[in-house]
Amino acid sequence: MNQGIEPYLLVSGILFAIGFAGVVLRRNIIVIFMCLEMMLSAANLTLVAFSRHYATPLSTPDYQAHVLLFFIITVAAAEVAVGLAIIVALFRTRRSIDSDSVSALKF
Amino acid sequence: MLFYLFAAIALAGGLGVVAFRNPVTSAFSLVASFLGLAALFIHLNAFLVGVLQVLVYAGAIMVLFLFIIMLLDIKSDEGPKITKLMGLGAALLAMVFVGMLWRVTVSLKSAPLETLYPEVRSDAHEIGRLLFGEYFFPVQVVGILLLVATIGVVVLSRRAVR
Numbered sequence: 001m002n003q004g005i006e007p008y009l010l011v012s013g014i015l016f017a018i019g020f021a022g023v024v025l026r027r028n029i030i031v032i033f034m035c036l037e038m039m040l041s042a043a044n045l046t047l048v049a050f051s052r053h054y055a056t057p058l059s060t061p062d063y064q065a066h067v068l069l070f071f072i073i074t075v076a077a078a079e080v081a082v083g084l085a086i087i088v089a090l091f092r093t094r095r096s097i098d099s100d101s102v103s104a105l106k107f
Numbered sequence: 108m109l110f111y112l113f114a115a116i117a118l119a120g121g122l123g124v125v126a127f128r129n130p131v132t133s134a135f136s137l138v139a140s141f142l143g144l145a146a147l148f149i150h151l152n153a154f155l156v157g158v159l160q161v162l163v164y165a166g167a168i169m170v171l172f173l174f175i176i177m178l179l180d181i182k183s184d185e186g187p188k189i190t191k192l193m194g195l196g197a198a199l200l201a202m203v204f205v206g207m208l209w210r211v212t213v214s215l216k217s218a219p220l221e222t223l224y225p226e227v228r229s230d231a232h233e234i235g236r237l238l239f240g241e242y243f244f245p246v247q248v249v250g251i252l253l254l255v256a257t258i259g260v261v262v263l264s265r266r267a268v269r
Contacts, residue, residue, distance in 0.1 A: 003110075004219055006212045008147065011114045013208035015121050015140070017201040022125035024197040030130055030176055034137050038121055041144055041164065044156075052151040052220060061152060063233045067242055069156050070234065073163050074249050078256035080168050084175045085263040091179050 008049035015042035029087055029097045033080075040076050044069050110150060116143030130176045134169060141165040155231045 015038060022035035051065035087097060094101050120140025124133045141164045148157035238246055 004215075006215055007110060007114070008151065009212050009215075010208065011117060011147070013212075014118060014205055015144075017204045017208075018118070018121040018125060020204065021197040021201040024200065025125060025193060028130055028181070030172065030179075031124065031133050034124055034133060034172060037164070037168065038124060038137060038140065041141060041160070044160075045144060045147060048148055048151050048153045048156060051153070055152070055220075061230070063230065063237055066153060066156055066230065066234050067237050069153075070159070070238065071245065071249055073159055074253065077163055077168060078253055080171060081260050082256050082263070084171060085260040088175060088179070089263050097179060097181060 005049040005053045009046060012042045012045040012049070015039075015045070027099050029090070029099050029102075032099060033083055033087070037076065037080065040072065044072060047072075110147070113143045113146040113150065116140070117147060118143075130181060131173065134172050134176060137172075138165050138169050141169070153230065155229075155234055 019035040019039035019042065022038070023032050026032055026035065047065045047069055051062045055061035090102065091097055117140050120136050120138075120143060123136030124140065127133045127136060141160060145157045145160035145165065148160055
């Protein structure tokens with residue numbers, strides 16, 4: 001392995017951009033939510049890449065990044081549970097999961 | 108090289124999520140993307156994180172997504188068509204972002220990653236020591252967060268009682 005971390009950063013960034021485009025483009029709330037998860041995962045890849053970047057044969061990788069990632073995954077799991085419950089509640093009242101049908105707070 | 112294979116899987120899965128009209132296809136595409144990402148994690152010597160990515164993201168979270176998609180039984184996925192302007196705007200935004208990122212990464216020129224010798228302890232050992240030593244209080248806080256989320260989901264999904 002003799003490449004730098006730039007390819008990993010680039011993959012992470014492109015994945016984030018794809019997720020961002022999906023959030024802007026799609027109208028299905030569930031797909032928008034999946035794109036958000038994808039953006040979160042893409043950011044995780046940057047964390048791991050930099051943790052590996054600072055590792056030398058003499059020192060272990062910076063495991064603080066892995067601990068942070070552990071917390072991010074936990075919070076993401078809680079977020080998904082609550083978000084999907086909100087989507088189900090929304091579907092019950094509106095009979096639709098189109099993001100355009102939720103405009104009660106629109107000014 | 109393995110890196111390009113897994114990067115291609117992750118990116119193609121990501122594109123599939125946005126491109127497919129059917130939410131179930133999107134969800135399976137996202138599973139493929141997460142598996143590719145987990146392989147990239149393992150490629151970076153982050154074994155525990157890679158396994159967590161498969162178990163939590165590709166396993167638990169995506170099953171929840173598929174369950175909700177099939178529970179709601181959405182017949183017509185999208186209402187009005189995506190206009191040309193919207194597509195152009197989204198593509199432009201993403202392009203600008205990737206362009207900026209390209210400039211930064213090209214100018215970065217980091218040193219090549221050094222090969223790691225086989226470690227005495229596994230990374231799970233080290234991360235566990237950090238989690239239950241230095242980060243013990245945050246772990247407890249996250250436990251309470253999960254409890255609150257569980258209660259919140261139960262309250263949200265209950266039918267409103269008048």
